[in-house]
Amino acid sequence: MTGLYANELTLAYDDASIIHNLRLAIPMGQVTALVGPNGCGKSTLLRGISRLLKPKHGTVILDGQDIWKLPTKELAKRLGILPQSPVAPEGLTVHELVAQGRYPHQSWLQQWSAEDERVTQEALAITHIEDFADRPVDTLSGGQRQRAWIAMTLAQDSEVILLDEPTTFLDLAYQIDVLDLLYELNRQRKKTIVMVVHDLNHACRYADYLVAVKEGQIAAQGIPSEVVTERLVREVFGVECLIIPDPVTATPLVVPVGRTGKTQPKETVYKADERPDEAEREIA
Amino acid sequence: MASESHAHSVRGTWVTIRPRWGRFSYRFDKRVPLVALGIVIFTLVTLVVSISYGEYDIPPLEVVRTIFNVNQDHADYANYRLVVHTFRLPRITLAFLVGMTLAVSGAIMQGITRNPLADPYLLGVSGGASLAAVTVIVWLRITTAGLLPWAAFAGALITAGAIYGLAWKRGSSTPIRLILIGIALESVIGAVTTVMLLFGNINDVQQAYVWLTGSVYGRNWEHVQVLGAWLIVFMPMATLMGRELNTMGLGDDAAKGLGQRVERQRGLLMVVSVALAAGAVAVAGTIGFVGLVAPHVTRRLVGPSHEGLLPVSALFGGALLVLADLIGRWAIAPSELPVGVVTAMIGAPYFIYLLYRNRNR
Numbered sequence: 001m002t003g004l005y006a007n008e009l010t011l012a013y014d015d016a017s018i019i020h021n022l023r024l025a026i027p028m029g030q031v032t033a034l035v036g037p038n039g040c041g042k043s044t045l046l047r048g049i050s051r052l053l054k055p056k057h058g059t060v061i062l063d064g065q066d067i068w069k070l071p072t073k074e075l076a077k078r079l080g081i082l083p084q085s086p087v088a089p090e091g092l093t094v095h096e097l098v099a100q101g102r103y104p105h106q107s108w109l110q111q112w113s114a115e116d117e118r119v120t121q122e123a124l125a126i127t128h129i130e131d132f133a134d135r136p137v138d139t140l141s142g143g144q145r146q147r148a149w150i151a152m153t154l155a156q157d158s159e160v161i162l163l164d165e166p167t168t169f170l171d172l173a174y175q176i177d178v179l180d181l182l183y184e185l186n187r188q189r190k191k192t193i194v195m196v197v198h199d200l201n202h203a204c205r206y207a208d209y210l211v212a213v214k215e216g217q218i219a220a221q222g223i224p225s226e227v228v229t230e231r232l233v234r235e236v237f238g239v240e241c242l243i244i245p246d247p248v249t250a251t252p253l254v255v256p257v258g259r260t261g262k263t264q265p266k267e268t269v270y271k272a273d274e275r276p277d278e279a280e281r282e283i284a
Numbered sequence: 285m286a287s288e289s290h291a292h293s294v295r296g297t298w299v300t301i302r303p304r305w306g307r308f309s310y311r312f313d314k315r316v317p318l319v320a321l322g323i324v325i326f327t328l329v330t331l332v333v334s335i336s337y338g339e340y341d342i343p344p345l346e347v348v349r350t351i352f353n354v355n356q357d358h359a360d361y362a363n364y365r366l367v368v369h370t371f372r373l374p375r376i377t378l379a380f381l382v383g384m385t386l387a388v389s390g391a392i393m394q395g396i397t398r399n400p401l402a403d404p405y406l407l408g409v410s411g412g413a414s415l416a417a418v419t420v421i422v423w424l425r426i427t428t429a430g431l432l433p434w435a436a437f438a439g440a441l442i443t444a445g446a447i448y449g450l451a452w453k454r455g456s457s458t459p460i461r462l463i464l465i466g467i468a469l470e471s472v473i474g475a476v477t478t479v480m481l482l483f484g485n486i487n488d489v490q491q492a493y494v495w496l497t498g499s500v501y502g503r504n505w506e507h508v509q510v511l512g513a514w515l516i517v518f519m520p521m522a523t524l525m526g527r528e529l530n531t532m533g534l535g536d537d538a539a540k541g542l543g544q545r546v547e548r549q550r551g552l553l554m555v556v557s558v559a560l561a562a563g564a565v566a567v568a569g570t571i572g573f574v575g576l577v578a579p580h581v582t583r584r585l586v587g588p589s590h591e592g593l594l595p596v597s598a599l600f601g602g603a604l605l606v607l608a609d610l611i612g613r614w615a616i617a618p619s620e621l622p623v624g625v626v627t628a629m630i631g632a633p634y635f636i637y638l639l640y641r642n643r644n645r
Contacts, residue, residue: 052537076543083537089398089588092533095297096589103531104543108524111591112300112311134297156542 003028004049004079004160004192008058011041011048018044019216021058026160026209031186031193033207033224035200037237041216042196043084043164049194050081050162062160076104080156082149084164084196088137094148095133098123101155123154126189127181143174150181161185163195167202175199179206200237204228204251212236228252298589312592319585323599327380327606334610335372339618342367370504378503378567379609379623380602381511383574385564387601388522390575391582391594392557395529396550397459400583401638404561404575406466407554411473412443413565414496418477421492422484432495433510433566440562443473448554498571498624500609507567514563519598522556526590529553533588571624573631574601574608580638604630 004026011019018041026032026049034042047053049060051067060067067075080101088097101123102116124130127147132140137148146166153161166182167175183206185191197203203210204224211221214236220227233241239256246253299316302309335347342350342364349355350364351373358364389404397406405411416439420426447469451461481489494501528549531539539546561575578601579593585600586592605623608630612621 050541052540071543072540072545073543076541081537081541083535083541086535086538089533090400091583091588093297093587096530096587097534100531100534100542103527106527108527109308111527112302112309114302116309117300153541 002063003061004194005061006045006049006058007061009045009048009055009060010057011044011053012056013044013053017056017216019048022216022218024049024211024218024221026192026194028159028192029186029190030208031183031195031206032209032211033195033197033203034211034213035197035203035236036213036219040213040236042213045213046081046162046164046194046196050079051075052081052083073104076156076158078158079160079162080153080158081162082153082164082166085169086149088145088148090138091136092138093134093136094129094140094151095120095124097137097148098129098133098151098155101152101157104156119157120155123151126154126185127151141174142170143177146170146174146178147181150178150185154185159190160192160194163193165196165198168198175202182206200228200233200254201246204253205246205249224252228254310591313587313589315586316592316596319582320596320599323596323603327599327603330603330606330610331376331380334376334606334613335368337610337614338367338372340367374505374508375500375503376606376609378508378511379500379605381508381515382500382564382568382571383578383601383603383605384519384598385511385515385560385601386571386575387578387582387597387604388519388594389557389560389564390601391579391590391597392522392529392553392560393575394579395533395590396553396557397463398533398535399459399463400580401576401635402463403573404557404564405470405570405572406463407447407558408443408466408470408473409440409558409561409565410570410572411470411477412439412441413437413562414570415439415443415473415477415480417495417569418480418484418492421495422480422488425485425488436569437562437566440565441558443469444554444558444562448551494622495569496624497622498569498627499622500568501620501622503567511563511567514560518556518560518563522553522560523591523594525549525553525556526594529590530588569622569624571605571627573627573635574604577631577634578604580634 006022006024009019009022010017022045034046036042044053048055051060054068062070062075062079067079099116099120102120105116124133127150129144129147129151132144137145140148150166163182167178170178179202182193182195186193207224209222210224210227212219212227212232219236220232228243230241230243233239233254241257242255243252244255297314298311299314300309300311332344332347336342336344340363346355346358346364347368350361350368355361355364386404390402393402393404393406394400413436416435417432420432420435447462447466450469451465453461481492484492528544531542531544532546532549536546564571579597582593582597582600586596605627608626609623612623612626615621
């Protein structure tokens with residue numbers, strides 16, 4: 001039984017239960033996006049299936065084995081996790097960071113094999129960061145830095161890569177760049193990608209499979225074009241919206257209505273005589 | 285490899301040792317050999333100057349010749365031999381070993397806690413050892429030299445164990461809990477130590493103070509052998525575990541994602557760090573600042589990867605203490621400043637500089 005599954009998974013911090021009795025099958029070889037409002041438990045769910053958080057109840061199964069019963073390095077060879085906004089030590093170079101990805105393949109005596117060198121070089125090449133491989137990570141732009149961390153996860157050489165909000169705190173151009181990179185890793189390198197994504201439109205565009213989480217439960221899951229409806233967005237995010245086809249990719253594009261969309265056109269909202277300061281300025 | 289043209293620049297960051305035979309490989313920053321060589325040369329020069337200097341001056345060349353016993357026909361050979369081999373060489377060698385030990389211990393603590401201001405005494409090693417030493421000197425009034433190091437050693441280990449135990453919560457001990465509980469417990473122990481000193485016999489108290497400041501005065505080859513043996517056990521262990529510190533430095537989540545058993549490795553590294561610090565404190569008292577400053581300066585010289593950082597820190601710490609010992613013997617000659625006072629005078633300004641530089645973090 002290959003694949004990544006969560007069975008009757010209950011996750012909690014201290015006594016505050018976040019995820020309740022959840023079942024999930026991650027489609028292998030695809031890009032899966034976990035979406036939902038803040039505090040819905042999507043990041044907690046990702047921590048649960050990546051062994052960063054021990055379940056209160058239930059199991060996470062990878063290729064037929066409970067991930068908590070596998071040796072940690074064995075799991076790391078098959079499943080990589082990039083936490084949200086990780087920080088590299090001051091002065092650590094990109095090359096050194098990416099080389100860290102080889103940790104599960106190493107031992108006390110075998111600390112840097114020829115294979116480690118080869119895979120690290122390949123990861124640098126795939127993510128196009130060879131040019132600043134010798135530069136300290138803390139001197140890079142946000143987008144370059146995220147590429148370096150993704151390269152580290154690539155050097156880990158795992159089939160499954162989990163990412164917690166890989167685009168948060170990045171400029172729009174870098175967000176698209178990172179998402180394109182992950183998409184390419186899936187299509188060209190057959191990586192199974194599972195990511196928590198903040199922006200629903202990014203999820204719709206880049207994910208093959210979308211899991212909407214609300215209050216610790218799965219509200220809907222499936223192909224974005226089938227799952228993402230105006231009703232779902234209202235129920236999960238509490239936002240009124242229109243769904244139109246994305247003019248570029250024909251995937252669902254969520255256009256929120258918001259309060260401005262419900263009121264009158266803007267020209268009639270502010271009349272000069274209702275705004276004394278502007279009226280005075282006109283007189284002057 | 286996608287592009288051969290970039291490969292040369294990428295390969296330039298480190299040196300790899302990968303013999304054809306056996307399953308062994310190790311790598312370190314390419315700056316390591318040169319920096320290490322520089323420190324070794326500096327240390328050797330300082331060593332010769334330090335042995336040559338004193339109430340009984342010996343010309344530097346004769347120092348070298350006496351060390352290798354090739355000047356037996358020299359008129360003053362008997363004196364040289366006594367001064368070099370019995371008095372000065374052992375204490376200076378011990379200073380070097382103590383500096384090495386404290387630097388590696390400090391580098392490990394800074395790595396574990398991801399805090400550049402951590403030092404070997406973070407887990408109460410100095411407080412525990414001090415309390416034990418003061419108990420022996422002032423309270424029990426035992427003056428035989430044999431008991432003191434063992435008492436200090438035991439005090440250090442017990443305190444470190446207590447802090448680690450108290451910081452343990454739900455299967456983990458986060459660095460911040462360790463730091464806070466370390467500070468709290470150290471204050472309590474410090475208070476008890478102070479009370480003992482206040483009510484002690486004045487001569488005993490003076491002797492205790494010298495120990496508390498840290499000194500290598502009057503140490504002999506026996507001390508060197510004991511600490512040397514200790515280092516032979518723990519130094520290679522620390523160096524091989526440098527890789528674990530690198531991974532831990534990425535944060536607990538990233539390290540766990542890479543398959544590191546973070547809690548277990550942190551525990552092991554803490555044992556190594558405390559064992560090293562306790563060993564140094566047992567033979568030389570609580571010498572401050574070396575364990576803080578040496579890893580720091582070394583990080584600037586060879587980068588943050590611990591494969592090179594740990595051994596070069598060791599050399600730097602050793603060199604620093606040999607120099608501090610020389611300054612201590614020279615500054616108020618014919619009297620002598622304990623080496624711990626000198627390291628504090630060098631270290632404190634550096635510490636303030638560090639805090640100033642880190643003020644925005």
